[in-house]
Amino acid sequence: MTAAEDRVEHPARTSPGTRPPARPARLPLPGPPSLPRSVAARRTGAIPGLTYRAVTPPDPEKVAEVDRRLEAWARGLDLFPTAWTGDFAGFQFGRAVVLQHPGAADLDRLTAAGELLLAENLVDDCYCEEEEDRGGSHRGLGGPLIMAQSAIDPYHGTAGSEEDWRQGMQADGPLRSYHWAMKDYAGFATPSQTTRFVHDIARLHLGYLAEAAWAETGHMPKVWEYLVMRQFNNFRPCLSIVDAVDGYELPEPLYSRPEVQRITALASNATTLVNDLYSFTKELETDPTHLNLPQVVAANERCGLKTAYLRSVEIHNQIMASFEEEAAALSATSPLVGRYARGLSDWVAGNHEWHATNTHRYHLPNYW
Numbered sequence: 001m002t003a004a005e006d007r008v009e010h011p012a013r014t015s016p017g018t019r020p021p022a023r024p025a026r027l028p029l030p031g032p033p034s035l036p037r038s039v040a041a042r043r044t045g046a047i048p049g050l051t052y053r054a055v056t057p058p059d060p061e062k063v064a065e066v067d068r069r070l071e072a073w074a075r076g077l078d079l080f081p082t083a084w085t086g087d088f089a090g091f092q093f094g095r096a097v098v099l100q101h102p103g104a105a106d107l108d109r110l111t112a113a114g115e116l117l118l119a120e121n122l123v124d125d126c127y128c129e130e131e132e133d134r135g136g137s138h139r140g141l142g143g144p145l146i147m148a149q150s151a152i153d154p155y156h157g158t159a160g161s162e163e164d165w166r167q168g169m170q171a172d173g174p175l176r177s178y179h180w181a182m183k184d185y186a187g188f189a190t191p192s193q194t195t196r197f198v199h200d201i202a203r204l205h206l207g208y209l210a211e212a213a214w215a216e217t218g219h220m221p222k223v224w225e226y227l228v229m230r231q232f233n234n235f236r237p238c239l240s241i242v243d244a245v246d247g248y249e250l251p252e253p254l255y256s257r258p259e260v261q262r263i264t265a266l267a268s269n270a271t272t273l274v275n276d277l278y279s280f281t282k283e284l285e286t287d288p289t290h291l292n293l294p295q296v297v298a299a300n301e302r303c304g305l306k307t308a309y310l311r312s313v314e315i316h317n318q319i320m321a322s323f324e325e326e327a328a329a330l331s332a333t334s335p336l337v338g339r340y341a342r343g344l345s346d347w348v349a350g351n352h353e354w355h356a357t358n359t360h361r362y363h364l365p366n367y368w
């Protein structure tokens, strides 16, 4: 790569003679080179240099059936206005879960995974994302998020106030979707798997709060700090259900072992950074200050966005390599852990395929 190819610079770099601040200020960075939409839309497929495992195409009949069930479920709960129907179709929830859970035990479990995915995205879009224009706000986010947590994490107050809680949990689409998706999931997951999910959603909400706090104060994290936040604001709740969706349980004493926790987190982090790479262009188009790994690398390393993007691919690849090596070593110690590790790997591979082919949501920067 030549210097000319990488000429998009961090603004702080263009002030000669000034001492760089100890912590780089969060300024809008120049966006990625944009293209006419028709050209940009073609720029999909795998990111050059990105480590991923290719998957077999999903069964179209299975996808259509899961989509049909999910749409009926969403309509029945009045989860979103008809104006959002295009977004529902464009997200391709059925295709996502069929790709992510190739070993799913049955369609009911696959549909429950889709309900949870839909609910998680509804909470993010309606509560957290200001740019979506669906009521989301960084300021005061803790209030709605604690209610969202309660929708999956039962209330144990006075008998008299329980009915108020029950009604409160039906107040909007994000709450209804969390609440009823959780009911379906808990119908086949063991109590331990259900509690695992509750804890992973609490972690996710903590990550949303940190992201919102940084957006509100204009804080630019260091790279490691960003990776901490993204380890919580993360796809993990989707990955740690793989055993339940596949119809078995990785028992709590095994799941809780630090090395199993580590491969769960590594897989979740790798696949979440895949989102940062595929959604980079979309995010910068809607909000030039939106944090994702390339933005944070560019600000911290005072380099152009293309360099930062390629560096972010490397960071992803290192995490992915750690996952693959450690998961393989661990799998050799126990067939059950091996099955679980395969489920994690399948989810990562399917989620990559979904990102690489979802032209409704994502297009790549014009770097290749």
Ligand SMILES: CC(C)=CCC/C(C)=C(\C)COP(=O)(O)OP(=O)(O)O
Binding pocket: 117, 120, 121, 124, 204, 233, 234, 235, 236, 237, 238, 272, 275, 276, 279, 361
């Ligand atoms: C499905 C799930 C658990 C989502 C929670 C966290 C989340 C929304 C992501 C990891 C995706 O990241 P992002 O908010 O950047 O999503 P888009 O890039 O807008 O698709």
Ligand SMILES: [Mg+2]
Binding pocket: 275, 276, 279, 280, 283, 292
């Ligand atoms: Mg993103």
